[in-house]
Amino acid sequence: MPKPMLQIALDTLTVDEAIENVEKIYKYIDVIEVGTILIASQGKKAIKEISNKYKDKIIVADGKIADAGSVFAMMFFDNGADFTTAICAAETQTIKSVLDTAKLYGKDKDVQIELTSNFNWKQVEEWKKIGIKQVVYHRSRDAQLAGVNWTQNDIKTIKKFDEMGFKVTITGGISLKDIEFFKDVNVYIFIVGRSIRDAENLSLEAQKFKDQIDKYYA
Amino acid sequence: MPKPMLQIALDTLTVDEAIENVEKIYKYIDVIEVGTILIASQGKKAIKEISNKYKDKIIVADGKIADAGSVFAMMFFDNGADFTTAICAAETQTIKSVLDTAKLYGKDKDVQIELTSNFNWKQVEEWKKIGIKQVVYHRSRDAQLAGVNWTQNDIKTIKKFDEMGFKVTITGGISLKDIEFFKDVNVYIFIVGRSIRDAENLSLEAQKFKDQIDKYYA
Incomplete structure (x- = not known):
């Protein structure tokens, strides 16, 4: 099973704080x-300041685009993003316009569909048909606060996306233990945010996540 | 039938350009x-610069919040927004957290659910139950570009929201003719963006929209 990549989510309020975090990990x-x-x-x-500083990393602009696909895509790619996200509720035309724009910017540019629990498989078939390759499987921050945990149902859904040919990124309060929980599914990227950002020693915590991925995805 | 309000959508890339538009209309x-x-x-x-300058207008921060409801709501209300939007795909927990935050900021603060075609009536029942009062009925920009027009089906859906007690805002390339098309439905706000912003004489065009609303909603 290919080794998943590790992504840090920078949901800080300032660029300085974001860069301070990245420097440590x-x-x-x-x-x-x-x-x-x-x-x-x-x-x-x-996006510009962070992409300028970290040229050898994949930069995701988590725009959650819902409309005006090409306007946002151009804005994000022009400022150095490699991937951007569209929210699952977006019309397929909008998603297609983000994808078409990505193609104009180069073969390494891509769009990820950000899933909430409010999507349906008819939409997924449409995404497949227009050439979407990536989805972000998501446990919402507010759901986490309400104590919602990962379940076998999540595993089942992720496997279904994988079997349809999508690369699946997983996000939503991912802990070290969660990496083990997902060990039998193909994961493209694990996104970690507050688990690392709120740690006492960010560097040590990021290393633990990297080690955990190495351990379970040999 | 109560007279709908008129909203200008400022989808410019700079604040200066946005304010330049507002000054004319x-x-x-x-x-x-x-x-x-x-x-x-x-x-x-x-949000801050525009809300500081136009204190007697209702300010909407069109955040299309998909997650982390209270974080975004606080950011937008702290900077002077009266309303903010949540995207229909957001978990109901997220929408509730935006609404709860709005209540903390005062009785004039509110959240509007931004609809795409990808919502279902089970979600709408949930929104009703948690106390949501406003929806934004939306023809996507990308759908417009693909030539999708308003239909009797739109009228039917808007009437259904109205009957359920929601205030309905309508947006998506609204033209002067569209105001007449919607004359028999309760509309809370008409949002106009490029029809006014791209006009040769913005002031005259805004006045025409205002007159059209006065004509059809006496």
């Missing part, structure tokens, strides 16, 4: 996410 | 929307 991560919270707080300059 | 509009595009471009300061 730089060598353990593969992907840097400029979070929706950081984009809403600081705007596109957050 | 100020007296014809009731609601100013800091668009998702403008927020992604400039961050929360766009």
Whole structure:
């Protein structure tokens, strides 16, 4: 089973705080996410400053695009994003326009569909048909606060996406233990946010996540 | 039938351009929307600068919140928004957390659910149950570009929301003719963006929209 990548989600309010975090964990991560919270707080300059500084990492602008696909895609790719996200509720036309824009920017640019529990498999078939390759499987922050845990149902759904040919990224309060929980499914990227950012020793915590991935995905 | 309000959507890339637009149409509009595009471009300061300048207008921060409800709601209300939006795909827990936060900020603060075609009536029942009062009925920008027009089906859906007790805002390339098309339904707000922003004479165009609303909603 291919080794999943490790992504840090930067949902800070300032770019400085985001960079301060990355500096501590730089060598353990593969992907840097400029979070929706950081984009809403600081705007596109957050994407630019972070992508300029970390040129050898994959940069995700977590735009959760819902409409005006090409406008957002151009804004994010122009500022150095490699991937951006579209929310599952977006019309398929919108998602297609993000994908078409990504193709114009180069073969390494891509769009990920951010899933909530409110999508249906008819939409997924449409995404497949237009050439979408990535989905982000998501336990919402508010669901986590309400105590919702990962279940076998999550495993089942992720396997279904995998069998349909999608690369699946997993996010939502991922802990070290969760890496083990997902060990039998193909995971493209694990996104970790507060588990690392709120740790006392960020570097040590990021290393633990990297080690855990190495352990369970040999 | 109560007279709908008129909202200008500011989906510009800079605050200066947004304010330049508002200055020309100020007296014809009731609601100013800091668009998702403008927020992604400039961050929360766009909301702050515009709300500071137009204190007697209702300010909407079109955040299309999908997760982390209270974090975004606090950010937007702290910067002067009166309403914010949550995307229909958000978990009901997320929407509730936006609504609960709005209540903490005062009785004039509210959240609107931004609809795409990808919602279901089970969700709508949930929104009703937690106390949501507003929805934004939406023809996507990308759908418009693909030539999708308003239909009797839209009228039917809007009437259903109205009968359930929701205030319905309508958006998506609204033209002067569209105001007449919707004359027999209760509309809380008409959102107009490019129809006014791209006009040769913005002031005259905004006045025409205001007159059209006065004509059909006596």
